[in-house]
Amino acid sequence: MTAPVSAIPGPRGLPVVGVGNRLLSDPLEFMVRLQRHYGDLVKLSLGKHTMYLATHPDMLKRITQENWKNYIKRYPTMDEILGQGLVTSNGEHWLRQRRLMQPAFHHQRIARMADVMVEEAERMLARWAGYARSGRPFEVQEEMMLLTQQIIVRTMFSSSLSDTEAHAVGKAFNDTLNWAAGQQFRLLQPPRNWPTPGNLAYRRNLDLLERTVYRLIDERRQRQGEHDDLLEMLVTARDAESGEQMSPQQIRDEVMTIFLAGHETTAGTLSWILHLLAHHGDAERKLRAEYASVLGGRNPTPADLPKLPYSRMVIDETLRLYPPTWILTRVLVGPDTLGEYELPAGATVAISPYVTHRHPAFWPNPESFDPERFRPEEAEGRHKFAYVPFLAGPRQCIGNNFALMEMQIVLPMILQRFHVSAVPGYPVRPMPKATLRPGPQVWVEVRGGG
Template sequence: MSNETKQVSIDTKTIPVLRSMSRLKELQHNPLEFLSGLTAEFGDIVQIKLFFWPVIIINHPDYIKRVLQENYRNYDKNVPIFNLFRPILGNGLVTNYGGESWLRQRRLMQPAFHRQRTAALGTIITESTRQLLTQWEGPASRGEAVDVADTMMHLTLNIVGRSLFGIDITGKTHTFGKAFSDANAFLLEYFNRPFPPLSVPTPRHRRFHRDVRSLDKVVYEIVQQRRASQEAHEDLLSMLIEARDEETGEGMNDQQLRDEVMTLLIAGHETVANALAWAWYLLAQHPEVEQKLQAELAQVLAGRPPTIEDLPRLSYTRMVFEESMRLYPPVWIIMRKSLAEDTLGGYPIPAQTYIAWSTYAMHRHPEFWERPEEFYPEHFTTEQVARRPRHAYIPFSHGPRICIGNTFALTEAQLVLATIAQRYSMKLVPDHPVTPNPLMTLSPRQGIRMYLQAR
């Protein structure tokens, strides 16, 4: 027998590559359907070319778990999708690449989102929602349609302002919301045609910078008013202002505060607002689900306003919202970059490679969902959840960089759903087009116009 050492080679799988330029053009025109179609054509991993960059698209819970949790330190957020929104968000918690800087930010803000603190905010959520119901009395009595998507934006922005920053920004929600909507749409267009540089003063660039200045004006006013206030506050804004660097003892400057407040205002209202809008849209199309929801609300609440303490018994309300986020996840695409070599399911991942996946596609993967294309809240019964891989459903991402406000968002959404559904049923305006618009979040392109029917 030979004493010669034998070299044992480990075979790795070859990632399929999409080379069709005509297919890649679909990514610009209909990214949701394009990304969903890749699984049927190539399986759960494929490489495409996005402009100059090779990007590996994954669509399997095990691969996503590897990137977000098992080897998360190897994957940072220095990627085009997040860098695209830096002109708006700056270096806030969402766009921070990672490492010690991000960890300090996360640790600083985490206490503000503790479950006990979230529970104390329930009254603010229901009070704000009941104020909206009062505003709706006129349109409802006159039989006028309302844009539910737009209304949810104003509602959640007001809730975030009161809950996290202790301020009433009702009078500024229209200005802030429109400026962000316009800037958001521009950035998606710019992502598809990134020329000339934003520093070149073209008419559309000047409009974009004007929108950012409008956003800044609202945020800086919030910061300056609080700095000048002599009153004691126990909210996130006070925590940010009073925070001190452990080494230097210095607090945040106005730019740092601006980035964090801007991030939390936008991320804290935009995602929940869109998810709620899609929930009303889906309920209007599925009266059998709405009937089950109404039955639960009648049994548990008996006509009184919901409270935080009611949420454990409002299980179907939660299932309705979770199923809405499954079909229309606010954060519809996530991206990372590998820092070193890795493998995903036996496929080699080179260093400095972009990895992306669509939660919209993952949430409709036929291998993991009983009725992938249907609105079926029973996907979220205890039994169904236990049978499903954890990373098959990731509306708030997962791992160490899971959305810091996920508990707050779920609490807010359930209370808003329960409060409004007690008072109104909603019917879609006939022939009004409703199509998903994949911007920073997944919003309805033309809004969602609905008639309010008092219960």
């Protein structure tokens, strides 16, 4: 027996905005409390709109795997920047693109990018050696953003860009995406064609990016086979069935998409890990012992990573507590049943990995940082959809192996050279913006590195 949508429980909220004000002011705490109070499917009235928060792993399985085609994405604010890239597209177009791009994200191809990750981490650590010598504290998230930004720019374009260009492009990407993310949260936006300073800077950045990206695409199409990077893969990919290749516009959309999806998430997670380790001495010691016995001070290679299980558990537990994609939404194409309720076509469903990762039926002491939860014996038998930092099903993150390898390489490089400690007086809390980052800032001091 199913119940109608009107029977789904939820808070009443205020007359005009519903619960919109509470969702905006403290969404994480609010959503966790809703799940505890009302259960696994909660109705959220947001003024004119209604959203259904689905948190039970069975529901996530239904939405992302069993009936995934019935749940589509709608992200209109990102259209101009991302176009029809993998994150924002749907249907046949998405399927074709995913098929074309999947091989580039295969384990073996990703492993070939390890050298770039090591080189960029070396550059960052050389800066940190300076901070260690002078005893100067620094904001670690900024460092991580710069690192992951340079890694994605270089794995995308390899040596086609000079260092100066790579920095300019990285910054332009970043500023454009921050601007777009900010727009989603602003109530009163000047129209995009007004010459406000924000609009002008946005236009300038987007122009620079498009000019650079189209130039590089053009060069590559004329001289193929000289590089082994993501751009080469996008330019040469051919659909196995139709033999078709991507148009320059489509390649541009995918370049922007990979940049958007591929650096802030990883930078935030690396910053969270350092913050958590600075407050959990036991985990830090265990991690150092693992690195010492397997690596003995040298940089890791992809072949070492399976031999560093505790390192992976620390990453997994950090992604459980602070999944960068803390909320995402889908719109129903046709009606569907979630739990005991019948939802109509057109309904918006929200999934929150942050809330599901704290579901008391699957996670004892959900707020505590405990990497041991991911020991194989502990993890065995756990509902597969209770842990979804990269989502699941056909639309699972295509870059999950990339991100995991990047973190597994960077982390031992940092910890084998430095002791990282938090600077007192700078409390850190989760900041639910476009991604869930630690904030407002993460100030650290480093020792060692000689």
